[in-house]
Amino acid sequence: MTPFGQYGESSASTRSAFHSSRTRPPKRLQELCGAILPLDLSDPELSLLARKTAEFLDKQPTVVRAGVLTAATILEAASLAFYRRPIAKLETSKRERLLSRLEHNRYSAQALSSLKALVLLVYGTDHFSAETFQRATSSPPARPDPVLNLTSAIAWPSITTCDIVVVGSGAGGAMAARSLARAGMDVIVVEEGSSYSVDDFREDLPIDRFTKLYRDGGTTMAIGRPPIVLPIGRAVGGTTVINSGTCFKTPSTVVHHWHDSLGLALAEPDRFNDYLDEVFTTLQVAPVREEVMGRNGELCLVGAEKLGWSAGPIVRNAPGCEGCCQCAIGCPTNAKFGVHLNALPQACQAGARIVSEARVTRILMDDNRAIGIEAMRRDGSRLVIKAPTVLVAAGATETPLLLRRSGIGSHPFLGSNLAIHPAVSVAGRFEEPVFSWRGVLQSAEIDEFHESHGILIEATATPPGMGSIMLPGYGRHLLWELNHAEQLASLGAMVADESTGKVLGKNHALIRYDLGRHEGLMLLQSIKFMGEALFAAGALEVLTGIPSKPIVHDLKELQQAVENADYKDLHIAAFHPSGTAAAGGSAAFYPLNSRGELRGVSGVWVADASILPSSPRVNPQVSIMALSLAVADSIIAKAEGAKS
Ligand SMILES: Cc1cc2nc3c(=O)[nH]c(=O)nc-3n(C[C@H](O)[C@H](O)[C@H](O)COP(=O)(O)OP(=O)(O)OC[C@H]3O[C@@H](n4cnc5c(N)ncnc54)[C@H](O)[C@@H]3O)c2cc1C
Ligand code: SF4
Structure with missing residues (x-):
């Protein structure tokens, strides 16, 4: 298949994007792309790749563009230092040698890997776009688009009034809004993102779906050693629009810990179990069906069975799923x-209204009482919604910012206590084709090490082209890996972490996360477990993701690779930020009281991932939704108490 076939040659839009960056795109983007993937430098394919990369970069925040510029500078400087010639003038073998040298230096490796991730994402999504479209449209929608009482902010009046404003329409906000509306309250949900129809996901280019559905185009990072990729959704429906659909009830040990040790009244175990059941019923949760699981999940289960490990199909909220592996892009x-x-x-x-494409800039306060919100439309104009109660459900990275912007974020632990479930991926190469993307994206789990080590392994395949960062090397080697990706099965593992991160800032989140030694060692341990499962399933070799030993051929090599690795060099991603406006019994430690109301003020509540006082140890959406139902009931009880 010809890459960039879907884009056509040089359209006016790609040309203008290439030339109109807010900061100029790296002068030698074409040479840089050619260094990562050795398409011939004069090849029109390469110039289109560079243009599409520039177009993608154009939509990214300054910090991402700055990262790419840094990588470009490092590459150019190294080329001049080692070969006394610019990178564009080096023949392919020399470029590869240069990249291999830089790959083994910790600091240049991190900078280069961001460039590599970018180029692979742009190249890979386009390379596979014909198949992505074909699989997206091969079966009719399982259900029509929902009927929502939704207005885009541009058509919403500048001043309105209601009983309660819910900020954010994701996992937490949606569940709370439903309970509040059903209790007879006049509810307005304000969402920064747009609303998408099923046709958008059937017709738009994969790369455009990715860019639109994620905050900052999916490039959110937690800064630390190592830096950690932390993508977050932004749409009507929040991150649930792009999540993998895996559903776990909060383990009872966690529920008891929250309630008995941390004083979280919201998690009273009997009542909390009812909320968990209510969430499962709403989401129509069921195990992945055998016929849509795909070879990736099957191989995970084969490996686990051979090793005698506890494993099974994942339980998901996807009734009617046909296994097209595109959950992460809608x-x-x-x-x-x-x-x-x-x-x-x-x-x-039940009467709730939704305003989309409005970013809530602050909660309006009169002394210590909430009196509504102010939001900004995309054209920069303002709207105000007056209400005596505001429920914040903007997600763990945005909620602390909004509270700070509103002048009510002074609790010393607001923004602290961030847990993220750091995760790594490993792939196994099999003799026969696997086509990991032909099946459910997250399909099977190995929970053998969950209680003992806090490690949960999940067979996770990415939409074609998106998970290529685990492919080792640069140049011809990388291109070969990409062209043989159908032989790879991939597993991911996440680790239950202590809450050691911080979300700083008011307008744009600055996320700091220092991976603890224990979590780092558990990640290395999980690479070993995943490698063992893949070898047991028949893998010929395992791609470890460990920079010093990216490929191993047997268990002995795997063991040595893990023993010799430094966890600070791993490529880590995380998908589950939580805990940054935690609720709990202690006024000193928790910004929210044990029922979810912000301490020190009246009428401001929080119901999203922020309120979790510690890691839920499993994929969190069900825990967030259950806590959110509990917060909504607390609001209703308080309102009824005030009336009587
Ligand atoms: C790729 C990926 C896969 C995942 N897979 C799973 C999975 O399989 N299972 C699972 O349990 N969890 C999964 N998760 C995590 C899960 O989806 C989230 O933890 C959960 O959705 C968080 O809920 P929330 O209500 O806190 O925030 P969100 O669902 O993110 O909702 C917050 C909403 O608030 C909006 N918002 C933010 N600021 C403002 C503002 N100022 N004004 C107006 N609106 C605002 C945002 O745009 C967003 O729509 C995944 C996450 C990712 C990124
Ligand atoms: S795999 Fe994901 S995207 Fe594909 S049909 Fe199933 S739920 Fe939808």
Whole structure:
């Protein structure tokens, strides 16, 4: 297949994007792309790759563009230092030698890997776009788009009034809005992101779906050693629009810890179990069906069975899923049952209204009482919604910022206590084709080490082209890996972490996360477990993700690679930020009281991932939704108490 076939040659839009960056794109983007992937430098394919990379970069925040410029500078400087010639003038073998040298230096390796991730994402999504489209449209939608009482902010009046404003329409906000509307309150949900229909996910280019659905185009990073990629959704439905659909009830040990040790009244175990059941019923949760699991999940289960490890199909909220592996860029069949398809339409049926494309800039306060919110439309104009109660559900990285912007974020632990579930991926190369992307994106789990080590292994395949960062090397080697990706099966593992990160800032989140030694060692341990499972399933070799030993051929090599690795060099991603406006019994430690209301003020509540006082140890959406139902009931109880 010809890469960039979907884009056509040099359209006016790609040309203008290439030339109109807010900061100029790296002068030698074409040479840089050619260094990562050795397409011939004069090849029109390469010039299109450079243009599309520039176009993608154009939509990214300054910090990402600055990172790419740094990588470019390092590459150029190294080329001049080692070969006394610019990188564009080096023949392929020399460019590869140069990149291999830089790859073994910790600091240049980190900078180069961001450039590599970018080029692979742009190249890979386009390279596979014909198949992505074909799989997206091969079956009709499982259900129609929902009926929402939704207005874009541009058409929403400048001043309105209601009983309660919910900020954010994701996992937490949607569930709370439904309970509040059903209790007879006049609810307005304000969401920064846009609303998407199933047709958008069937018709738009994969790279455009990716860019639109994620905050900062999916490039959010936690700064630390190592830096950690932390993508976050932004849409009506929040991160549930792009999540993998895996559903776990909060383990009872965690529920008891929250309630008994941390004083979280919201997690009273009997009542909390009812909330968990209510979430499972709303989301129509069921195990992945055998016929859509795909070879990736099957191989995970084969490996686990051979080793006698506890494992099984993942339980998901995706009734009618056909296994097209595109959950992370919006389900093109409306099968994945994010909250935009259940709790939000149910809230609207009960009278709630949704305003999309409005970023809440601050909560309006009169002394210590909430009196509403102010939000900004995309054209920069303002709207005000007056209400005596504001429920913040903007997600763990945005909620602390909003509270600070509103002058009510002075609690010393607001923004602290960030847990993220750091995660690593490993791939196994099999003799026969696996086509990991032909099946459910997250399909099978190995929970053998969950209680003992806090490690949860999940067979996770990415939409074609998106998970290529685990492929080792640069140049011809990398191109070979990309062209043989169908032989790879991939597993991911996440580790239950102590909450050691911080979200700083007011307008744009600055996320700091220092991976603890224990978590780092558990990540290395999980690479070993995943490698063992893949070898047991018949893998010929395992791609470890460990820079010093990216490929191993047997268990002995795997053991040595893990023993010799430094966890600070790993490529880590995380998908589950939580805990930054935690609720709990102690006024000294928790910004929210044990029922979810912000201490020190009246009428401001929080119901999203921020309120979790510690890591839930499992994929968090169900825990967030259950806590959010509990917060909504606390608000209703307080309102009823005030009336009587
Ligand atoms: C790729 C990926 C895969 C995942 N897979 C799973 C999975 O399989 N299972 C699982 O349990 N969890 C998964 N998660 C995590 C899970 O989806 C999130 O933890 C959960 O959705 C968080 O809920 P929330 O309500 O805190 O925030 P969100 O769902 O992120 O909702 C917050 C909303 O608030 C909006 N917002 C923010 N600031 C403002 C503002 N100032 N004004 C107006 N609106 C604002 C945002 O745009 C967003 O829509 C995944 C996450 C990612 C990124
Ligand atoms: S794999 Fe994901 S995107 Fe594809 S149909 Fe199933 S839920 Fe939807």
